[in-house]
Amino acid sequence: MHTYRELQLGLPERKPPGGDNFPADVHKARAWIGVLPRANLTVTSDMLEKALVDLNQCRWPGKRRLAVLEVLRPVVMEIVAALHKQCENVAIPLALPKARVFERLQRLEAGLALGYRIAVVEMCAPSGKRPLLGRRKVATALARSAWHAARCLQHAYFIYRQPPAGTWAQLHRVHAFARSAGLAEQKVEDRLAGKRVRVGGTYAGALLMALSNPYRFSQREQQELADLSERLAPLLVLRDARSDPDQLAVSIGADRGPGYVAAEREEDDDARLWVDLAPLRERVEAAIAEAREGVARIALGERQVLAVAAELLARLRDGWERSQARSTRRLAAGHQLDTAIGISGLHFHLSGLVDFETFLRKAGESTGEQAGRAVWAHAAVDAGRVPLQRAEVIDQSLGGYQLRWAADQGVRARVGELIGLALATEEADRQWMLGVIRWLRYEDDGAVEAGIQLLSRRVRPVALRWVDGGGEAKPLRGVEYEPVSGSSEGALHLGAASMQATGPGQIEVLRLAETVDIDQPAPLRELAEVPAVAENAGDYVLLVAQRQERVA
Numbered sequence: 351m352h353t354y355r356e357l358q359l360g361l362p363e364r365k366p367p368g369g370d371n372f373p374a375d376v377h378k379a380r381a382w383i384g385v386l387p388r389a390n391l392t393v394t395s396d397m398l399e400k401a402l403v404d405l406n407q408c409r410w411p412g413k414r415r416l417a418v419l420e421v422l423r424p425v426v427m428e429i430v431a432a433l434h435k436q437c438e439n440v441a442i443p444l445a446l447p448k449a450r451v452f453e454r455l456q457r458l459e460a461g462l463a464l465g466y467r468i469a470v471v472e473m474c475a476p477s478g479k480r481p482l483l484g485r486r487k488v489a490t491a492l493a494r495s496a497w498h499a500a501r502c503l504q505h506a507y508f509i510y511r512q513p514p515a516g517t518w519a520q521l522h523r524v525h526a527f528a529r530s531a532g533l534a535e536q537k538v539e540d541r542l543a544g545k546r547v548r549v550g551g552t553y554a555g556a557l558l559m560a561l562s563n564p565y566r567f568s569q570r571e572q573q574e575l576a577d578l579s580e581r582l583a584p585l586l587v588l589r590d591a592r593s594d595p596d597q598l599a600v601s602i603g604a605d606r607g608p609g610y611v612a613a614e615r616e617e618d619d620d621a622r623l624w625v626d627l628a629p630l631r632e633r634v635e636a637a638i639a640e641a642r643e644g645v646a647r648i649a650l651g652e653r654q655v656l657a658v659a660a661e662l663l664a665r666l667r668d669g670w671e672r673s674q675a676r677s678t679r680r681l682a683a684g685h686q687l688d689t690a691i692g693i694s695g696l697h698f699h700l701s702g703l704v705d706f707e708t709f710l711r712k713a714g715e716s717t718g719e720q721a722g723r724a725v726w727a728h729a730a731v732d733a734g735r736v737p738l739q740r741a742e743v744i745d746q747s748l749g750g751y752q753l754r755w756a757a758d759q760g761v762r763a764r765v766g767e768l769i770g771l772a773l774a775t776e777e778a779d780r781q782w783m784l785g786v787i788r789w790l791r792y793e794d795d796g797a798v799e800a801g802i803q804l805l806s807r808r809v810r811p812v813a814l815r816w817v818d819g820g821g822e823a824k825p826l827r828g829v830e831y832e833p834v835s836g837s838s839e840g841a842l843h844l845g846a847a848s849m850q851a852t853g854p855g856q857i858e859v860l861r862l863a864e865t866v867d868i869d870q871p872a873p874l875r876e877l878a879e880v881p882a883v884a885e886n887a888g889d890y891v892l893l894v895a896q897r898q899e900r901v902a
Contacts, residue, residue, distance in 0.1 A: 353478070353523070353526045353527040353529075353530040353531075354471075354474060354477070354478025354527060354530075355478075356523050356526060356527070356603075357467065357470065357471055357478075357523045357524070357526075357527045358471055359519075359523065360516060360519060360520075361464075361467070361468060361471065362406055362407050362464075363407070364406075364407055364408055364409045364468075365407065365408060365409065366408070366409055367408040367409070367410065371404050371408050372400075372401045372404040372405050372408075373418075374405065374408070374410040374411075374414045374415060374418050375414070375418070376417050376418060376421055379418045379421045379422060380421055382401075383421065383422070383425055386398075386425065391429065391432055391433070394429055395429050395433060395454055395455075395458065398422070398425065398426050398429060398458060399454065399457055399458055399461065401422065402422070402426070402458065402461030402462065402465060403461065405418065405419070405465055406461065406464055406465050406468060409472075410472065411472060412468075412469045412470070412471070412472030412473030412474075412475070412487075412491075413469075413473060413484070413487060415465065415468065415469040415472060416466070416469040416473070416487055416490065416491050419462065419465050419466060419469065419494075422462075423462060423494070423542065424542065426458050426461075426462060427542050429455075429458065430455045430458050430459055433451050433452070433454060433455040433458075434452075434455055434505075434508075436448065436451050437451055437452050437455075437508075437509070438569075441762065442509060442510055442762070442764065442792070443509070443510075443762065443792050443796075444509055452505070452509060455505065456502060456505050456506070456514055459498050459501055459502050459505065460498070460499075460502050460514060460516075460517070462494070462498045463494075463495050463496075463498035463499040463502060463520055464495075464520070466491045466492070466494040466495035466498070467491070467495040467520065467523075467524060469491040470488055470491045470492055470495065470524075470527070473487060473488050473491065474488065474531075478527075480531055480533070485533070485536075488531070488533060489528075489533045489536040489538055489549075490538050492524055492527070492528045492531075492533055492549050493536075493538040493540065493547045493548060493549055493552070494538075494540070494547075495520070495524045496521060496524045496525060496528070496547075496549045496552040496553060497540065497543060497547050497552050499517055499520045499521040499524065499556075500521065500552050500553075500555065500556040502514060502517045503517055503518075503521075503556055503559070503560070503607075504559075504564075504572070504576055507559075507564040507565065507572055508569055508572060509792070510565055510765075510790050510791055510792050511791070511792050511793075511794070512791065512792075512793060512794060513607075515605065516605060517605075518604075518605050518606050518607050519604070519605040521553060521556060522600075522602040522603070522604075523602075524549060524553075525549055525550070525553040525602075526602055526622075528549040528550070529550070533549065534548065534549045534550035534553075535548055535549075535550050536548060536549075550588075551580065551583050551584065552580075554583035554584070554586045554588065555576070555579045555580035555582075555583040556579075556607075557586065557588075557600065557607065557608055557625060558579040558582060558583055558586055558630075559575060559576060559579040560607040560608055560609070560610055561598070561608055561609070561610075561625070561627070561669055561670055562575060562579065562665075562666045562667075562669040562670070563610045563611055563669040563789055564576075564610070565610060565765070565789040565790055565791045565801075566665065566669065566765060566788050566789040566801070567665070567765065568764075568765055568766065571662070574662060575662075575666065578656075578658060578662070578663075578666065579666075581650065581656050582630060582634075582648070582650075582656070584650065584651075585629055585630040585633055585650070586625065586626075586627065586629075586630055587625075587626035587627075587628075587629055587630075588600075588623055588624070588625060588626070589623070589624045589625075589626055590622065590623065590624075591624065592621075592624045593624075593626075594626065594628065596627070596628065597624040597625060597626045597627075598615060598624065598625040598627070599615075599616075599617065599618035599619075599621035599623075599624060599625075600621060600623040600624065600625060601618050601621055602621070602622055602623050603622070608625060610669075610789075610791070611669075611752070611789065611801060612671045613744075613745050613752065627670050631667065631670065633648050633649075634646075634648065634663060634666070634667050635667070637660075637663065638660050638663055638664055638667070641660035644659060644660050644661065645657055645658070645659065645660060646658055646659070646660040646663050684742070684743065685742075685743050685773075685774075686740055686741065686742055686743065686774040687740070687741050687743060687751070687753065687771050687772065687773060687774055688738040688739070688740055688741075688771075688772050688773070688774050688775075689738060689739050689740070689741050689753070689755075689769055689770065689771055689772075690736075690738055690739075690769065690770035690772075690782075691739065691761065691762075691763050691767060691769050691770075691787075692763075692767055692768065692769075692889075693768050693827055693828075693829065693845065693846070693847050693889075693890055694706075694736075694827060694847070695736045695738075695770075696768060696769070696770035696782075696784075696809075696811075696829065697709070697811045697827045697828075697829065698736045699736070699738065699770060699782070700770065700782055700809065700810060700811035700829065701811045701862070703736075706813075706827055709811065709813065709862065710813055710825055710860075712862050713813060713860045713861070713862055713874065739755055739759040739760070739761050740755070740759060740774055741753040741754060741755045741759070742754045742755075742756075744799070748804075748834075749803065749804060749834075750785060750788070750801065750802045750803045750804045751771070751785070751801075751802045751804070752799065752800070752801050752802070753799065753800050753802060754797055754798070754799045754800075755797060755798045755800075756796075756797055757795055757796025757797050759798075761798045763787055763790055763798065763800065764787070764790070764889065765787055765788070765789060765790050766786065766787060766788075766887035766889060766890075767786070767787045767887075767889055767890070768784065768785070768786055768787075768829070768845055768889075768890050769784075769785045769786065769787055769802060770782045770783070770784060770785075770809070771783040771784075771785055771802070771804075781807075781808075782809050783804060783806060783807050783808075783809065784804075784805045784806040784809040784829060784831045784845070785802040785803055785804050785805055786802070786803050786805060786887070787800050787801070787802060788800075788801045788802065788803045789801040804834055805831060805833060805834065805845075805892075806831035806832050806833055806834060806843075807832070807834060808831060808832040809829050809830065809831040809832075810829065810830050810831075810861065811827075811828075811829060811830075811861075811862070812828045812829065812830045812844070812859050812860060812861050813825040813826065813827065813828060813859075813860040814826050814827075814828040814844060814846050814857055814858070814859060814860075815857070815858045815860070816855055816856070816857055816858075817855050817856045817857070817858050817877070818855025818856070825860065826846055826847060827846065827847060828844050828845060828846040828847075828859075829844070829845045829846075830842065830843065830844055830845075830859065830861075831843050831844075831845065840896060840897050841894050841895065841896055841897070842859065842876075842878050842881075842893075842894070842895045842896075842897060843884075843892070843893070843894055844857075844859070844881065844892070844893040844894075844895065845890055845891070845892050845893070846890065846891055846893065847889065847890055855880065856877050856878060856879060856880065856898065857877070857878050857879075857880070857881055857893075857895055858875060858876070858877055858878075859875070859876045859877075859878065860874065860875055861873070861874050861875075861876075862874070876897065876898075877897075877898045878895035878896060878897055878898050879895055879896045879897075879898050880895070881893035881894060881895035882894050882895070
């Protein structure tokens with residue numbers, strides 16, 4: 351059975367156990383767990399990691415290995431959860447101490463996935479046939495191995511990193527063997543997962559999550575994405591042969607998924623597995639079209655209806671394109687762009703390397719002490735304090751860019767952050783474009799890749815202030831842009847930081863004379879009606895406001 355041979359590929363060399371090895375005995379394992387110093391997370395996690403490594407490097411009867419892993423698993427998962435909590439709500443990329451914590455939890459989870467896979471190999475030795483009376487135990491080990499491998503993928507997505515080497519290969523091999531053994535759809539009770547788990551569902555959910563590109567979602571949204579992918583997995587059809595050009599290849603002999611972005615979904619005519627998204631896409635499109643009050647509903651079976659935010663479902667669907675089915679033609683790449691990440695840095699460079707206080711003074715907004723300061727006190731801020739990051743263009747289209755920053759650029763960015771793009775040149779008056787980071791991935795070498803949606807090829811710095819008749823609010827940084835598509839006559843398109851940019855009254859836009867595009871004459875001050883929120887990403891909002899009157 352070739353799937354059994356493949357299941358053994360990449361396993362560590364195992365030797366007969368000695369007196370110093372971790373005991374493959376349930377009672378001794380329970381006693382060992384009972385004296386773990388649980389109050390010391392570092393020591394406990396180190397001891398558990400060493401125990402898993404030791405178990406996985408020794409030969410044991412498969413059923414004994416499975417029994418011991420079932421004893422170890424709850425405490426390992428408890429420690430993994432505690433380590434994960436230490437890395438929540440922290441800046442990405444992780445600082446070195448947190449990165450080491452995350453690497454530890456990944457090794458623990460991977461150790462469990464590997465251990466259960468070895469148990470399957472041992473229980474089905476030497477021919478690969480499951481034992482006559484051991485179907486349930488083999489199914490349990492397969493389900494556990496697949497579930498932990500899928501969690502290793504999710505951990506990597508959470509910190510926007512590539513999955514650890516071997517993770518996809520492990521998942522492919524476990525699923526392939528489960529299918530050949532007739533166990534892929536057997537449900538296994540899993541108290542830690544809080545449900546019954548089957549290898550086929552776990553695998554399909556992992557494929558669907560990858561095809562939806564988890565690097566496009568915030569950390570908070572990723573858990574929703576994982577749950578949604580698993581719920582929708584039964585609607586995903588896996589085929590052994592291609593029957594439609596739109597079906598996506600899964601190279602199950604390689605250590606990679608189906609491709610996170612369209613550019614990574616290469617043709618593989620020799621693939622042994624194909625993903626057919628047509629039935630799922632049909633259900634999703636219908637649910638989005640019939641959504642009420644922002645909620646879409648999908649019937650998953652008898653008396654089972656999945657209710658999900660239509661916006662999240664639409665973003666899930668948007669990742670399902672093939673490399674040949676893009677909405678915009680790809681153009682030549684290989685050149686470099688300077689980038690300004692975040693609205694503060696972008697405003698600084700658009701304004702001619704001046705800080706916001708100086709921008710307001712030039713716009714005639716400073717009062718009191720600031721207004722009385724000498725002109726020489728308002729010199730431009732050193733550009734080194736708000737540096738640009740130079741990126742290589744990997745791929746581009748009329749709709750955006752795929753960029754890569756080398757590790758030495760020190761990029762720190764988030765999904766959904768505004769970004770300025772300009773040709774890499776020393777010219778001070780270069781033309782800036784406006785984009786938004788739609789997906790983000792940190793490479794093992796410290797480099798960063800990102801997918802940028804292009805919002806505008808024309809952007810200028812502005813200050814925004816709400817005017818409601820009861821006093822004037824504090825001005826906020828903003829950018830004004832001309833959208834690449836969907837522009838409406840007489841409308842202002844604005845970007846500003848967070849929902850602080852919204853208010854109850856009219857909005858006033860302040861511009862500088864030297865930054866006004868002469869091809870698009872505009873007043874230095876302008877009032878607009880209460881704007882509508884076109885997009886709220888948390889860190890910024892995109893606003894559309896109808897012009898009202900000119901005040902300057």
